[in-house]
Amino acid sequence: xxxxxxxxxxxxxxxxxxxxxxxxxxxxxxxxxxxxxxxxxxxxxxxxxxxxxxxxxxxxxxxxxxxxxxxxxxxxxxxxxxxxxxxxxxxxxxxxxxxxxxxxxxxxxxxxxxxxxxxxxxxxxxxxxxxxxxxxxxxxxxxxxxxxxxxxxxxxxxxxxxxxxxxxxxxxxxxxxxxxxxxxxxxxxxxxxxxxxxxxxxxxxxxxxxxxxxxxxxxxxxxxxxxxxxxxxxxxxxxxxxxxxxxxxxxxxxxxxxxxxxxxxxxxxxxxxxxxxxxxxxxxxxxxxxxxxxxxxxxxxxxxxxxxxxxxxxxxxxxxxxxxxxxxxxxxxxxxxxxxxxxxxxxxxxxxxxxxxxxxxxxxxxxxxxxxxxxxxxxxxxxxxxxxxxxxxxxxxxxxxxxxxxxxxxxxxxxxxxxxxxxxxxxxxxxxxxxxxxxxxxxxxxxxxxxxxxxxxxxxxxxxxxxxxxxxxxxxxxxxxxxxxxxxxxxxxxxxxxxxxxxxxxxxxxxxxxxxxxxxxxxxxxx
Amino acid sequence: xxxxxxxxxxxxxxxxxxxxxxxxxxxxxxxxxxxxxxxxxxxxxxxxxxxxxxxxxxxxxxxxxxxxxxxxxxxxxxxxxxxxxxxxxxxxxxxxxxx
Numbered sequence: 001x002x003x004x005x006x007x008x009x010x011x012x013x014x015x016x017x018x019x020x021x022x023x024x025x026x027x028x029x030x031x032x033x034x035x036x037x038x039x040x041x042x043x044x045x046x047x048x049x050x051x052x053x054x055x056x057x058x059x060x061x062x063x064x065x066x067x068x069x070x071x072x073x074x075x076x077x078x079x080x081x082x083x084x085x086x087x088x089x090x091x092x093x094x095x096x097x098x099x100x101x102x103x104x105x106x107x108x109x110x111x112x113x114x115x116x117x118x119x120x121x122x123x124x125x126x127x128x129x130x131x132x133x134x135x136x137x138x139x140x141x142x143x144x145x146x147x148x149x150x151x152x153x154x155x156x157x158x159x160x161x162x163x164x165x166x167x168x169x170x171x172x173x174x175x176x177x178x179x180x181x182x183x184x185x186x187x188x189x190x191x192x193x194x195x196x197x198x199x200x201x202x203x204x205x206x207x208x209x210x211x212x213x214x215x216x217x218x219x220x221x222x223x224x225x226x227x228x229x230x231x232x233x234x235x236x237x238x239x240x241x242x243x244x245x246x247x248x249x250x251x252x253x254x255x256x257x258x259x260x261x262x263x264x265x266x267x268x269x270x271x272x273x274x275x276x277x278x279x280x281x282x283x284x285x286x287x288x289x290x291x292x293x294x295x296x297x298x299x300x301x302x303x304x305x306x307x308x309x310x311x312x313x314x315x316x317x318x319x320x321x322x323x324x325x326x327x328x329x330x331x332x333x334x335x336x337x338x339x340x341x342x343x344x345x346x347x348x349x350x351x352x353x354x355x356x357x358x359x360x361x362x363x364x365x366x367x368x369x370x371x372x373x374x375x376x377x378x379x380x381x382x383x384x385x386x387x388x389x390x391x392x393x394x395x396x397x398x399x400x401x402x403x404x405x406x407x408x409x410x411x412x413x414x415x416x417x418x419x420x421x422x423x424x425x426x427x428x429x430x431x432x433x434x435x436x437x438x439x440x441x442x443x444x445x446x447x448x449x450x451x452x453x454x455x456x457x458x459x460x461x462x463x464x465x466x467x468x469x470x471x472x473x474x475x476x477x478x479x480x481x482x483x484x485x486x487x488x489x490x491x492x493x494x495x496x497x498x499x500x501x502x503x504x505x506x507x508x509x510x511x512x513x514x515x516x517x518x519x520x521x522x523x524x525x526x527x
Numbered sequence: 528x529x530x531x532x533x534x535x536x537x538x539x540x541x542x543x544x545x546x547x548x549x550x551x552x553x554x555x556x557x558x559x560x561x562x563x564x565x566x567x568x569x570x571x572x573x574x575x576x577x578x579x580x581x582x583x584x585x586x587x588x589x590x591x592x593x594x595x596x597x598x599x600x601x602x603x604x605x606x607x608x609x610x611x612x613x614x615x616x617x618x619x620x621x622x623x624x625x626x
Contacts, residue, residue: 401550426579426609433581437550485618489592497617498582504616 001026003033010039014049018056027059034067042067047074047097052082064092071095098163101126101171109179110262111309112275119174126162126169127275134168135161141170141277144215148276151208151254152402154201155273176268180261184320185311195323197271198264202287202328203395205273207406208254210281218255218282219248222289222347228354232375237382241350244388248283249416253409255280255287260294261310261320285388288340289347295321297348301370330394330454340390342381347388349378391417399440399451399470407436407453411466414455420464421526427505428464428524434498435468435477435520443472443518462526463507467519474513477520478503528552530576531559538568538599545576548584557587564591568599575605580613592623602626 002013012030034042042063063070074097075083083089103118103126110117114137115129129137138161145157158170180194222245230238256263257278265272280286295317299306303314310317325337353374361367395410397403411432415425432453439451452469477499483492485500503509508523529552530545540563548556564570570591588603595601602624606614614620 404549404551423609429579430581430613433549437583485616486621487618489589489596489622492589492618492622494586494589494593495582497585501582501613501616 001029001033003037005037005039008040009043010034010037010041011043011045013045013047016048017051017053018049018059019051019053020055023053023055023059026056027062030059030063040067041069042071044070044072045074046072046076046079049076049079052079054086057083057086057088060088060092073097098161098168101162101164101169103128103164103169109174109177109182110265110274112263112277113258114277115169115275117274120171123173123175124171125174125177126164126171127158128164128167128169130167132167137277138168138170144279145276147210147214148254148273148279151210153205153208153254153273154270155276174265174267174272174274177265177272180264180266181310181312183266184261184316188316191316191320192323194261195320195327197266198261199324199327200397201264201271201273202256202259202324203397203406205254205256205259206284206287207409209252209405209409210254212252215254216280217250218257218280218286219245219250221280222248222282222286222350225347225350225354228357229350232353232357234379237379241346241378241382244346244382244385248285248388251283252281253284255282255284257287257290258294259287259291283389285340285343285390286347288344289351291321291324292341292344292348293352297345297352297374301373327396329392330396330452331392340392343385343388343390346378346381346385349374349381353378389417393456394452394454396450396452399436399443399449399472401437401440404433404436404440408432410453411455415464418457418464424464424524424526428466428522431502431506431522431524432466434502435522438477438498439468439470439472439518442475443470458523463523464526465521465523467521469520470518471516472518475518476511476513478509478511529555531556533559533563535563538566539571540564540567540569541571541573543573543575547579548577548587549579549581550583553581553583553587556584557590560587560591564594564598567595570595570599570601572601572603573605574603574607574610577607577610580610582617585613585617585619588619588623600624 004011010033012033018026060072071093073095075094076097077099080094080096083094088094101120103120106118106120108116109119109125114131115127117125117127119125131137142158145155148155149157156172156174158172160171162169162171180198183190184194226242226245229241233241256273257280258275263273263275265274299314306314306317325341326332329337329340331337353371356367356371361371391414393414395407397406408429412425412429415428436451436453443449449470449472454467456465458465480499482500483496502522506522507525510521512519528546529548532543534541542559544556546552572588592601604626606625614623614625
């Protein structure tokens, strides 16, 4: 039996099978080596152990008694399964052997901030981490992916950690999946569809509230970017930039942080997010900073470079980005779209300049040219900008009760931005719930359809106007008679109160049916 | 989000609610009430930490009230202003016993 003695620790290498035929001999042999070496701690290396029966397991129990710090390392998945089933993984320290996976010749299907994803076979992919010592990162990513899944974001969670060359990788199942980059590159007629799905997922992410402290606050990260820039920007620009970022409202909604088309996968008609290590919370503008960079910022001076990374052309990227902004903001008004993009550019350029300087960008001619380009635009943009927040005023979602949260947080974000009085905000939230739930339950029943929610302000007196549009069955909820609120409990019907509450608390409610659409409008004065 | 705390003292049952009673969370309360009203004579709904109620929540309250009128009594306690206003507008202020 092979063994190694090192600084008080004896490592014994088990081979082949340990069962009732040889268990006693194995125990004796280990005991002899232990006695000779007088080691204080014992490690059993199970790399070449193929099978262990209950007789073999009793050997482990024996040494656990004599050497409490006893560990078993390099355990194959087959043996690990036996140890796990018999509860030994709970009693002993058992370290699994990392399966070795090669990605040579494998197709690259995704690339994120900290690793690259390859398809290793039909059903599985592996994410190989850039950092050689990535076990902690892997753990982190697993945890945030689980958190995201629980909060309702469709994603894949890794089921195994493997060794790939000198790095680690995490493996997950991804059947027949195609990245959105690939679809955009090969099926140009699907660009609009891709943009819609991309925005749907983005809105789901941005509509997801995250419990306090579970994810980093992206605003803090952005403040660090800005602080790095202190010596590289005119003082006036620096001071204003810092206050722009610090003035971003605290926001507990999720952002992805690296949301580009290689991180979105289509698997059996379902859209999945991958690469979750950058998840954070914050205002959506912090997301758009990285979205802008992914499709434009990085490639402003070198348009061809995007082809290497995404597989599609700069021209396609611009069309896609434009369509995404239209879908997200619910308007094709160019001025409005550019207003939001300009805010995104401020954060985007800040990040790009910092990144480039940290990667010795100032030492090459190309690097200096890029930094100068971003810096010049950054100074101009900061000069003309007074806030990084923006309001978007239309939401287009599947009308399901599950999407109620998305709708209410969209409305609340708008109302908070406009400093709507608390009481009015509560009443509006109630009306929005009642109306949206009605649409979700009845408009398309038993099918599912979409609903648009648009929110606007009007002056004199200051009021908010919210419009709900669906293409379901024509139905005028206002035509229904109000319930008699003076009846006693026995006489009262259960239900019918939603629209009544809306009428009572809003200043105006109107319905019309036009061009196949139910259009319901509510108005509420701020004072 | 809705947290439901249940406390039983012989035939007196108290539900302390925390959070929001809306379309998404009401079915939880409806289920909790349905499963535990057998033999209850006094049902208390403690709204001290309830921030929000919509018609879906009112529906559950009315149905609990109807059941309790057959077998005992129900009261709602520690109602905040926002919820109270909804009760008043809908006439629930008169139907329910509110303390």
